[in-house]
Amino acid sequence: xxxxxLLLVALLAAAPAQAQTGLxxxxxxxxxxxxxxxxxxxxxxxxxxxxxxxxxxANLFAKEGEWVNGKQVxxxxxxxxxxxxxxxxxxxxxxxxxxxxxxxxxxxxxxHGDRATAKSRHLLVWRGPDGAPLPAxxxxxxxxxxxxxxxxxxxxxxxxxxxxxxxxxxxxxxxRRAAQQQEKK
Amino acid sequence: xxxxLRAAALALLAAIPATAVAQSAASIExxxxxxxxxxxxxxxxxxYAARLDAxxxxxxxxxxTPDGEWSNRIGSHKGPEAIRKMLTTLGPEGATxxxxxxxxxxxxxxxNGDRATATSRYLFxxxxxxxxxxPALAGLYADELVRQSDGGWKIQRRVxxxxxxxxxxxxKIIAAERAGQ
Amino acid sequence: MRMTRIVNRFALATLVAAMPALAPAQTAGLxxxxxxxxxxxxxxxxxxxxxYHAxxxxxxxxxxxSLFAKDGEWVNGSLVxxxPAQxxxxxTGLFGNTPPGWVNTESYTHTxxxxxxxHGDRATARSRHLLVKRGPDGSPVPTxxxxxxxxxxxxxxxxxxxxxxxxxxxxxxxxxxxxxxxRRAATATAERxxxxx
Numbered sequence: 001x002x003x004x005x006l007l008l009v010a011l012l013a014a015a016p017a018q019a020q021t022g023l024x025x026x027x028x029x030x031x032x033x034x035x036x037x038x039x040x041x042x043x044x045x046x047x048x049x050x051x052x053x054x055x056x057x058a059n060l061f062a063k064e065g066e067w068v069n070g071k072q073v074x075x076x077x078x079x080x081x082x083x084x085x086x087x088x089x090x091x092x093x094x095x096x097x098x099x100x101x102x103x104x105x106x107x108x109x110x111x112h113g114d115r116a117t118a119k120s121r122h123l124l125v126w127r128g129p130d131g132a133p134l135p136a137x138x139x140x141x142x143x144x145x146x147x148x149x150x151x152x153x154x155x156x157x158x159x160x161x162x163x164x165x166x167x168x169x170x171x172x173x174x175x176r177r178a179a180q181q182q183e184k185k
Numbered sequence: 186x187x188x189x190l191r192a193a194a195l196a197l198l199a200a201i202p203a204t205a206v207a208q209s210a211a212s213i214e215x216x217x218x219x220x221x222x223x224x225x226x227x228x229x230x231x232x233y234a235a236r237l238d239a240x241x242x243x244x245x246x247x248x249x250t251p252d253g254e255w256s257n258r259i260g261s262h263k264g265p266e267a268i269r270k271m272l273t274t275l276g277p278e279g280a281t282x283x284x285x286x287x288x289x290x291x292x293x294x295x296x297n298g299d300r301a302t303a304t305s306r307y308l309f310x311x312x313x314x315x316x317x318x319x320p321a322l323a324g325l326y327a328d329e330l331v332r333q334s335d336g337g338w339k340i341q342r343r344v345x346x347x348x349x350x351x352x353x354x355x356x357k358i359i360a361a362e363r364a365g366q
Numbered sequence: 367m368r369m370t371r372i373v374n375r376f377a378l379a380t381l382v383a384a385m386p387a388l389a390p391a392q393t394a395g396l397x398x399x400x401x402x403x404x405x406x407x408x409x410x411x412x413x414x415x416x417x418y419h420a421x422x423x424x425x426x427x428x429x430x431x432s433l434f435a436k437d438g439e440w441v442n443g444s445l446v447x448x449x450p451a452q453x454x455x456x457x458t459g460l461f462g463n464t465p466p467g468w469v470n471t472e473s474y475t476h477t478x479x480x481x482x483x484x485h486g487d488r489a490t491a492r493s494r495h496l497l498v499k500r501g502p503d504g505s506p507v508p509t510x511x512x513x514x515x516x517x518x519x520x521x522x523x524x525x526x527x528x529x530x531x532x533x534x535x536x537x538x539x540x541x542x543x544x545x546x547x548x549r550r551a552a553t554a555t556a557e558r559x560x561x562x563x
Contacts, residue, residue: 025213026398032220032405043479047492098535101511103478103496105288106231119235123288123310123318125496125511130545131537133496133511138286138310138318150394162283164316172315213402220405290476291416304420306476308498308506323474323498323506348471350504358503 031111037152038109038145042120045154046102052091054084062146062153069159070166100126100136114147115155136172138163222296225338226330230305233340234287240280242272250331250339257345258352285311285321299332307345321358323349404484410525411482411518415493418527419475425464427457435519435526442532443539473499473509487520488528511536 023031041060048057058077061067067074067083074083106121120141128134144156164172229248236244246265249255254263255271262271276282291306305326313319324347330338350358396404414433421430431450434440440447440456447456479494493514501507517529534542 025217028217028221029398029401029405032217032224033401035224036405036408040481043481046479047481098538101494101513101535103288103476103494105290105476105478106234108228108231108235121286121288125508125536127536131541132545133508133536135310135318135320135508162286163310163312163318165283168316172317213398216402216406220402220409223409288476290478291419293413293416293420306474308476320498320506320508325474348474349498349500349506351471354504358505 034111034116034152035109038116038118039107041145041152041154042107042118042141042143043104045157046104046122049084050097050101052084052088052095052097054081057081057084060154061157062148062155065154066156067159068156069161098127100124116145116152118143118145137161137169219296222301222332222338223294226294226296226301226303227292229330229338229340230289230292230303230326230328233343234289234307237272238282238286240272240276240278240282242269242278245272248340249343250333250341253340254342255345256342257347283312285309289326301330301332301338303328303330322347322355407484407489407525408482411489411491412480414518414525414527415480415491415514415516416477418530419477419495422457423470423474425457425461425468425470427454427461427464430457433527434530435521435528438527439529440532441529442534471500473497489518489525491516491518510534510542 045057045060048054048060058081061077061080064076065080067080074080101124103123103125104120105123106119108119110117118141120143122137122139122141123135124137125133126136139159139161142158142160143154145152146155147153161169233245233248235241236248246269249265249268252264253268254261255268256262262268272278286309288308288310289305290308292303293305294303295301303326305328307322307324307326308320309322309324310318311321324345327344327346328340329342331341333339347355418430418433420426421433431454434450434453437449438453440453447453474497476496476498477493478496479492481492483490491514493516495510495512495514496508497510498506499509512532512534515531515533516527518525519528520526537545
């Protein structure tokens with residue numbers, strides 16, 4: 001018994017100091033799992049958005065979750081769901097999006113127990129002339145996350161457009177809609 | 186909680202034969218450290234882009250060991266002062282940068298004890314004519330990293346290999362843009 | 367021995383019970399070892415998806431084929447290739463024989479948005495790929511954007527792709543066919559003067 005304990009002490013002493021010293025194996029494992037779980041949420045966000053899975057998207061947020069872009073603020077899953085309907089309309093059943101998709105990259109996660117922050121980047125790629133993928137919008141996300149009933153949820157997501165700026169983006173969207181209308185005629 | 190935990194852990198360990206403890210504890214610890222190392226190094230690759238794009242030169246330099254080296258096909262910059270000097274060609278420290286950013290992806294990390302190698306891919310995206318993001322430069326990073334005494338990792342050597350365009354093509358593009366302005 | 371196991375289980379139960387707030391639902395009831403295994407599986411599968419494009423872009427056909435299970439399948443629309451021999455043929459058909467040491471400066475692929483779901487010795491994965499090609503002035507031009515849906519299997523202790531389905535998004539398969547035809551026509555025209563007369 002004594003020998004065993006000594007062995008364990010020796011084992012731990014021999015291990016080079018981790019940045020998170022003083023943590024048990026369980027706690028360290030928990031941190032690794034938390035990081036992977038939060039990275040997955042960042043990816044699920046783009047997946048549900050691009051698939052127009054509004055319920056799945058809203059469910060990524062905490063009960064009091066907020067979505068923010070400039071002065072636009074939507075709080076709570078219902079409000080966030082409505083925002084998507086207003087933005088994209090109701091998709092037909094079995095909808096497959098071949099018009100656009102988001103590359104979600106550069107995740108940086110900071111864990112603080114049952115809270116966390118995350119920064120990431122997004123690049124919206126949409127259909128260009130002849131169907132080739134055309135990068136249209138590049139931005140950053142800054143998130144606060146919370147562990148709610150054992151699951152990580154987005155408490156606050158702030159979308160910071162980088163290229164183009166919101167003003168430029170308004171013009172780009174107008175031009176694209178006009179071009180699409182023209183095509184339909 | 187930590188007392189209960191410790192007691193529980195001891196009870197757990199006490200219940201397992203001594204040799205099994207040594208083996209399983211060592212391998213669990215070693216396996217967990219491997220996972221932690223991989224995530225820590227993935228993070229350095231992303232931090233690099235974040236600090237570079239934010240013109241956080243101090244933070245950028247801190248990602249390298251004191252003998253750390255950054256190089257590409259044109260030349261190399263070794264040590265904190267040389268690396269910082271290279272960065273100042275991008276403008277003043279801390280300047281707001283909304284005209285470009287690096288998308289980094291495809292990390293492949295190999296850990297060998299206290300050393301590691303990593304490769305990743307970058308796509309440098311610049312502000313285009315109507316503000317749209319325009320991919321301008323695509324390449325590969327190859328890194329050598331070393332574990333520090335505090336357990337964290339630092340870059341000892343980063344090689345940036347531009348793939349598209351080549352350095353020569355890039356120089357032409359920049360010259361043409363300057364002439365056009 | 368039996369006693370040991372009971373004590374062991376009891377200790378584990380105490381350990382788990384001591385930290386209810388920390389245990390997310392998906393890891394409830396799992397041992398440390400099992401949880402660690404899940405973490406390792408995720409990292410291993412992530413790596414396979416990234417290796418896929420590392421090998422494809424460098425035309426390392428042998429390594430590419432080895433990512434698939436013995437009965438592994440590659441699927442894109444009605445195109446299906448099953449088993450190492452057929453998958454190898456697919457690549458040699460696309461790229462021909464690549465000289466050793468060849469470096470690809472014409473194209474590469476960003477692998478992103480990886481989602482992995484583990485089910486013991488099976489797993490599913492979704493990811494996105496963006497093929498970037500050299501444009502006229504050397505600039506990187508996003509050329510092909512798509513999704514993968516994979517089934518993976520643990521075979522002899524290693525994760526392998528059992529089935530990969532490639533879903534092109536931008537352009538669509540039809541548009542891509544036209545682009546490739548146009549490119550081949552352009553290349554043929556450019557090469558014509560070299561032909562012996």
